[in-house]
Amino acid sequence: MAKPIELEVNGKRYSVQYPPDTPLLSVLRDELGLTGSKYGCGEGQCGACTVLISGAPKRSCMISVSTVVGKPVTTIEGLEKDGRPHPVQQAFLDAGAFQCAFCTSGMIMSSVGLLQGNPKPTDAEIIQFMQGNICRCGTHPRVIEAIRHAAGMAQEPRS
């Protein structure tokens, strides 16, 4: 049996027994039941599995579970505070920035990561930062609108 791995996810401590190279995403979903982070490709290409590790957005399908020991992990389930949506979640709601919404968790986590490092990004910076998140339904303009809104910037008319 593998040695227990100590994790801190959404402020809670967990001890899990998995092979050390297991993707963090698998542990989050299959062991901890945190299924808000999605499997979209398993190759770090689509961004649906994005979580914050020590505050930085990372593709959890590409991160071995053993490498996040001692680093706080935040998933989409950890964003709400006192039952209230995070401002980025609220901005996505206000913009209606989803269709099938399978990409939405990853989009929101990437957006939170972007705004933590750059509270007032330009459109070019938003596009550059979000390039790794795929939305197959084509909701990109509303995601950009939601990020602008969350950053407290003027909204342009919705297309």
Add this chain to the structure above:
Amino acid sequence: MSDFTQKFIPEPERYEFRTAPIHQFELARRDFFKLLGAGIAVFAVAKDSQAMQETAPSRAFHNEELPKEITSWLHVGEDGTVTGFTGKAEIGQNIRTSLAQTVADELRVPFETVRMVMADTALTPFDAGTFGSRTTPTMTPQFRRVASAARDLLIEVAAKEWNVAPEGLVAANAKVTDPASGRSLRYAELARGKTLAQNLPVEDPVTPAPEWTIAGKPVPKVDAREFVTGKHQYTPDLRPAGLLHGKVLRPPSFGATLDSYDDSAAKTMTGVIVVRDGDFAGAAAPTVHEAQAALDAIHAQWNEVPQISNKELFAFLKKNGESKPDDRSRKQKGSVEEALKNAAHRLDATYTVAFIAHAPLEPRAAVADWSDGKLSVWTGTQRPFAVRDELAAVFHVPESSVRVIVPDTGSAYGGKHTGDAALEAARLARAAGRPVKLVWTREEEFTWAYFRPAGVIEIKSGIAADGTLTAWEFHNYNSGSSGIETPYVVSNQRIEFHSVPQILRSGSYRGLAATANHFARETHMDALARTARMDAIEFRIKNLSDSRMRAVLEAAAKSFGWPHKKSREGQGFGIAAGYEKGSYVATCAEVAVDRSSGAVRVVRVVEAFECGAIVNPDGLRNQVVGAIIQGLGGALFESIEFENGRIKNPHFASYRVPRFRDVPQIESVLLDRKDIPSAGAGETPIMTLAPAIGSAIFDATGVRLNALPMVPNGLQRM
């Protein structure tokens, strides 16, 4: 399961042509109310059985059996909750919201009190599937009618209660009111203690679109909060107790069969179940990792069959479809030969489209659970009842022993008509005696799902000196016949679809062949306009008689500012228009071509769309903008590469889909025709993007691109 692979190979567009079989519904009335609680229910019944209803002694029936052949129904519960039931699935098109709006609007209740139960073969009426932009034109009027009948029934109950005539009573805001006395009763109070069920009356007037109050408005997506907090459970998120994870052993190439097989090492692994059934082999284990380890321990050798590759594709299609036009789509009028001979200008061209993948972000997935010989399967499919029937046939159990449930799904785009993952999960679960979850990897999704069929289109055409279209000959090989007819007036035409033996597993894709046929036709129309030295819009309008098509062309042109003066080097403008499945679209595009690098950027897209009366403008805008962005991929760079039965680019790293940087400035112009019944909107808005961009590239460079995708590696020749 010897017929495992053979059984679920879809033909192009097969499902779109299938008519719904009449379902024999098995739930007795008593069970129905046991399930939902007391209240008032109204059922819509398929047209064929209307005669039966008309001969019934009264509108309300009280025998124990429900009518058969039900297509949708509505229940008003004792707590005032309204529940609509439909076999349609929510796959991101936002139909859960727009159907609930329709029910709330017609029944006169707050939107928040309506919930929709969808796509569950045990709870909802039979439905052929969620495809073909059919949900809005069929389900919306049905729910209007059942809601209207339920409202009448509530009024009748109130009239009886008060011993007054029902005619003077008013239903509004979930209450029935008697204006004469000022009395009112809430729907919840009227439904209390009742088990009253009624067939839908044959004729019952519904609220016309100009009087809608909840429908026609931008209501936000139902359960939006669940989606942005990660709480919504898609199929891959389900974790029933005792769950095992499944993996399937994939052959190295399409059509390969097992030659030798040894799973003795895999079978010794703890907690692992290994299954072989014909050419199907798979494993189930407590973790995906362990299931994969078991597959890795299987020694299998496969017999492969030689197959064609990309390079030979279009020649193969042309050669094998040549002599077999499909009569169903054949159109013949006048004499094309004569007209071509007499034309002032002739223009012939050949167009091609590649195989492309849907690549829904939620891969095919299923959770299957056998219990007492009964099978329950959760899976993201557009055709739950067909998947149920497939499961019943494959496992030799009655359909009544199989339940298929579709959680709101992470998109489909026509790609989830089959139940592949459901069959695989069910096979493993039967062997395991425990629930099994199977989630396809992205590589499996790109390889073992089906594709939008590739095609070759040949056009011969002629125009008179004044720009009148006089001859039109159009042959489509393999890609399909949707949108194959020309909307332009041509007195001499021959239009044929030629089917070709399947090369790669092919099936429906958003818009079907209408995208390929519009690409060829509208690109050709642009070239003809230039031949006639006419403006692209003027040329089209000259050859059109359809006022709705003209209206979208003019609306797009107006918002875009057509004709547009070029202000920069490499700038170009294009337009295209079309009609399909009851809705009209016109698209204007602006491109910027970098002459040194050949890079093509779509700068701006304006699309006018008209689908009759708009049910939810916000959801519609999402669909239109989404179709434009998804369409960018097929127009510019998406293409499945294959060789000898193998997909060579089964990853997002090698199969490029549109990303943030590809997205142009987009304006959608929605024409709300309240005088025309609502049509679906999931498909038509994708059709005209590619030809508009292609014409803009020609405008910028003088290079005519006749192959989709147009610029997978930038513009090569200038």
